[in-house]
Amino acid sequence: GGGGAPDGRLRAAFPTGGAKESLDPHTSSLFVDQARAKALFDTLVGYADDMSVVPRLAESWEPDATGTRWSIRLRAARFHDNRPVTAEDVLYSYRRIADPATSSPARKQFLDVDFAASRARSATELELVLHAPNFEFPSAWGAPATEIVPARTSDFTAPVGSGPFRFGSFRPGQPAVFRRFDGYWAGAPALAELEFVPVNDESARVAALLSGQVHYIHDISANSAQLVHGDGRAQLLAAPHGTMQAVALKVDRAPFDDPRLVQAVLSGVDREALVSVALSGHGQVGNDLFGKGLEHYPPDLPQRERDVDRARSLVREAGLEGLEFELLTSSVDPCFESASTLIAQQLAEVGLRVTARIGPAETYFSDIRTNGVAALTRTAPLPLTTFLAERMRSGAGTNNYTGYRSPEFDGLFHRAMSTVDGTERSRLLGDAQRLAREESGLLVWGFSDWNVAVSSAVSGIRAAPPNSLDWARFERASLG
Amino acid sequence: MKRPSVVLGSVLLGVPVLIALAGPLLAGSVQSAAAPLQPPGADFPLGTDVLGRDVLALALSGGASIVALTGASLLLSYLVGVPLALLVANRWADGVLVRVLDFLLALPGLLVLMVLAAAGWRGAVTLALAIALLQLPAVVRLVRSAALAPGCRAAVEAMTMQGEPWWRIHLGYVGRCALGPVLVDAGTRLSLVLYLLASANFLGLGLAPSASDWAVLVERNKEALFLQPLAVLVPAGLLVSLCTGINLLLDHALARRDEV
Amino acid sequence: MAALVLRRLVVAALQLAAVAVTVFALTSLLPGDTAVVVLGEHATDEQIAVLREQLQLDRPVWERFLDWLGGAVRGDLGTSLLTGVPVTDEIARGFATTAVLALLALAVVVPLAVAVGVTTGMRRGSRLDRALNSAIVLLNSVPEFALALLLVALFSVHLGWLPATAAGTSGWALLEQPAVLVLPVGVLVCKQLCALARQIRIGVAEADGAEYALHVRLHGLPERTVLFRHVLPNGLAPAVQQLARAVDGLLGGVVVVEAVFALPGMGSGFINAVMARDLPAVQGYALVFAATTITLNLAADLASHRLVPQREVVT
């Protein structure tokens, strides 16, 4: 096998998108893109494990009283070509992201920004102006694909960033090699080199790790995690509160427009069993709300337990005994198919006849927006407010998989976002979530652990949920 | 010829067939009732699979459908393909049909299956038909090539002059001459079709992915190969045994035919 | 002769055209489009609409097909919707990997199949025959992924003799790291061996009983010559067709092996293109596959006819 890395090069295996990759951080959509962007670039803020923001390039920030005008002060940092990171660079980057032509996944975070009114006050100070009050705006600066690039950059074949590693070599679909950037503002990384190796198949990644070909493997299933766990040559890094696993019941159409049926399903599902089987126990039970463990998650919610009798009587009440419906599923997530099978089996005991229907993985999330009445879905950690804004609000459009529309919820959410006081904001968000929990049709049955694995030769990497600052941070890693 | 190959073949074929036929009567519940991927123990003699189902019960109940479906697709492709090849082989050798089949061969099968799944034709019958159709060109080409030399024999001429209908000459005599390669092909195509059927399940075609079919089980438990090997190896072993047994018996039958 | 070749070329062109139309139609029948796939899980309708317009996906299918066809006739297969790279470049990339695998596998499997086929065919019913036959049938019916994973587990993870994956190496560069290729080629050989060897076996067994074989043996011709010049060629027509299928399969990309060993070849390239509804790329791959298939079929037909010279009398 490959053995250690005498040259101090850490090799990290990621699934990649083949030839469609680029190093443009603003269009990155896959985890490997994010990881590479993280190595080459930096963002204004990062997310802690609970998705609260922590300063990065932004040293400090403050809103005005209306929550529409934000002043940001940058820290002293340099790009790889030794130019300082300035307010102009930040404005350029955000404009570029908001430009529809860039087609950036982060564009929606900046839709409310009034770029005409925003400006750089000095090299290290800038002011961003919003059309509407938003006291959670800093979350936007840490979202994926919001990296700061030098102003006027449009070619990313050999990009220059301010991240811990500088560009070495890269071709789409092939390995990327980056080198240590000694001028990194947070201190130069320990590694001399970092290589991203494309390995799409999960079992191949595990084999590559165990045989010593690579040092870090991204994203492995619960079963592989178990395998790695039992092997002395590698170490499993499992971050709890990883990915939300849920069933979206479409409440805007029959039969789930009947709240009794929604309640029946919520009561009829055995979340414990799902976690122990579909996730092989590598996860936590959900409580029909996104964001367990994140900032603004309502405290002291009673856990929803399975109640077959209640479910059955609700079904009977609604006159829907023996109702047949299809539960859409696919192989997008390794646990989907087991989960759908189990849910079908559990709901059969409630008197509902559910058939799992496999859909094509590649278009799955767009298919379930419009098709069917019930579908499995999942969401990686992101700030709770982002989730509520994008998935629950009436205006959220297509990402609202359950078709939930509630003026009451919208009002609570809007009030929360315009509230200066953090505690009050949290309370309002909590109310909104309690409401959504009953009505939105989202059945969150669990949270799967987020598994990566590293070779035992690697130190300095800790388990962290995806999208968080510490996930895929190689600058602190070293090869022992 | 040499009894050992018959004995070995019969045992290898007999075990899976017996299980396929009688298994469903003996099998317990195939619902997921326990933790997934448990090693063999008192409750579950062969452990559980990724869905927490009893591997023993699954193995017992999962033979019939896959064997039937595979048998149906294979039979269909040979029932159509062999006559087609024999009747076409020496008539319009470069004819339209062969070109059409070549076109079919050149179509990516995966795409066809995906479109079927997307269009909602997901039933077992559709699947068997589709797979038979996808096998057809290869079967026809093989049979055709095996029939080339026998088709030129003086015996064929003599039968023609006797007034024997041409289809009878080709199906009967030429077909018999080409039987060896055809049976050998069928024997190896068997495993191809088995796994093709299984992977079609995961495109949403044919059997449900939660079905207890052997081939589906193998695919389903892929990732557990090292955690609970039995969940893969038991169904795979039954399939391997089935294929090996059939091939050995075919060999024996062919050798017997040549001896007489 | 020239007329025959010309005719076959015209027919081949028609077949390719038919494949192109059908594949285009089939791909367009699949739900979703590139815009949806590229933007993924969190896309908004607006983003999708923008991208659709950029990729010209809002134009009618037949219009796009005619465009594509116009280019294809001039030898321009268009650019991939997904990557913006010319389709030819993209295919060329995967082709190198696939070619290395296929050629190596063939270089092993053909002589091996001949050896096994001849050995077993000449000793039909013997213990050796039984053992070898059971072994190759067994290798053939073991699920490919299981075979690959078990080999990796044994030789890479457990013994550490061979690399588990190509880990980023691809294309012709693979030849500089032969160790990487041992396991994938091994799996391919195991899967292809059975059909080929068994066709050779039955051909040999049937030709071995023929009078001309006895005749040259009576003359004391060395057994090797009898085998390779007299017996083997006579049962070979079906094996040649089988070989064509094997080559076709290998050049069409071997999805499982490519996945398990992280070798980005034509198989995964095509699947990615289909998954992404990347019509130009799908078309490009389908055309290359179809051209391969048609060429191989032609070659196999010519070889088959060469193996049955007495056919000229019949026509």
Added chain:
Amino acid sequence: MNAPLLSARGLRAFVGTRSLLAEVDVELRPGEVTAVLGESGSGKTTLGLALQGESRRGVALAGTVELRGTDLIGVPAAQRRAARAGVIGYLPQHPAAALNPLRKVGRVMAELARAPEAIPEALEAARFDAALLDRYPHQLSGGQQQRAVLAQAVLNRPDVLVLDEPATGLDAITKSEAVEALSRMSGRGTAILLLTHDLGLVRRTADTVLVLHDGRIVERGQHVLTAPTHEHTRALLAAEPRPPAAADTEPAEGGLRASGLSKVAKNGDRLLDGIDLAVPPGRCVAVVGRSGSGKTTLARCLAGLTRPSAGRVLLDGVALAADVRHRGRRTQVQYIHQDARASFDEFRPVLAQIARTARLTRGVSTAQARTEAEQVLASVGLERAQADRRPAALSGGQLQRAAVARALLAEPAVIICDEITTGQDLIHRAELLDLLAATLRTTSAGMVLISHDLGAVAALADEVHVLDAGRCVEHAPTAALLARPRTAVARSLVDSADLARGRTEEPG
């Protein structure tokens, strides 16, 4: 007398309990030509094979065959073949089967030759044209195939030569040349075993003669031809074709008519060149010519088995399709293949195959068809028990007769016989010719008789066409042609034929 090269003692061959050879003792001595005579089915081919330690599938051997100190029967196949390789040369009765269809004959010859110089010598001895070396077997005529295999047999100057019906495919001229070559070889010390029906050949070459009857040697010695003692031998030597049926009736209208038939082979050779031929009902037209002159090609064109490059074939004034498969009634023109064995389905019993004709042409029941087939088979001297076997278990002559029976059963308008007497002893030959003559008389069938056997031609044919290199060089009534051949080819054919001498010469 010198020591035998090969000696067989108590040689037996049997199938199950049926005996094909019983207690045969044979010794082959250097320089001596031993001829084995015997009626068709008497076991000659079986003996020829057994003397090499070989046997057909299903046939078991017992006894000893000693060749240079090795018992060919007692040892394993590989050892046996090593012992006899290059020592015994063998010409099988059906040479076509001994030629690999995929290999050009010259290539195989080169492989078999121990020394390259041996090839021209062998070609010369077998009268095989070196220009044909570059051909595949199917591109050779029946006689050429036979000579190709003969050339292989004599290639390495074997000590022992076993020749099974070596003269069947040869025209009279070639045959006389071959006789000389054989004599030369035996003069050099080769021991030759001739298995044949051809009395002329035996007379001219044999030093000693064995007579085989039902697998037993009933008589042996130098006297056999001149003073046979066994009654079977006498019967065998005496049988005679009847004198030709006088063609007194005027030829009827209609019948088969071919005009301007030409055939150009794929390689550009002209095999037939503008042949015209008329076969009125009830008449027999013979086609003679040297081996390779195009007789079979002509017959196949008539039968619709080979597509002529030009010309057409009419039956009763109606044009027949060039391809028999497109002809309205395919049974109208029956062609009996030169290689009778190849024309049978190897998997089915001969009787069943023959019965199909009746079933297909006349739609009779299967049982009725069998009965009819048995009757016709009986008329050519085949018993039901024999005909119920697969072709491989019948002798060459038996199959030839079965093929004739199959054609007759179709009650065709025209019957084309391609060398149907080559495998027959005199008794069966006479029987066969009688049957055909009767057919001509009693039905209105026309007949094309292709034969090197001018005796048969004389017995049956009304007129004769002489082919040479694909052209018809002479065309005359039989008697006229045999008496006064006009062209050189015809003359040499008639002259070389031991028409008068070979067949009718009285013993003594």
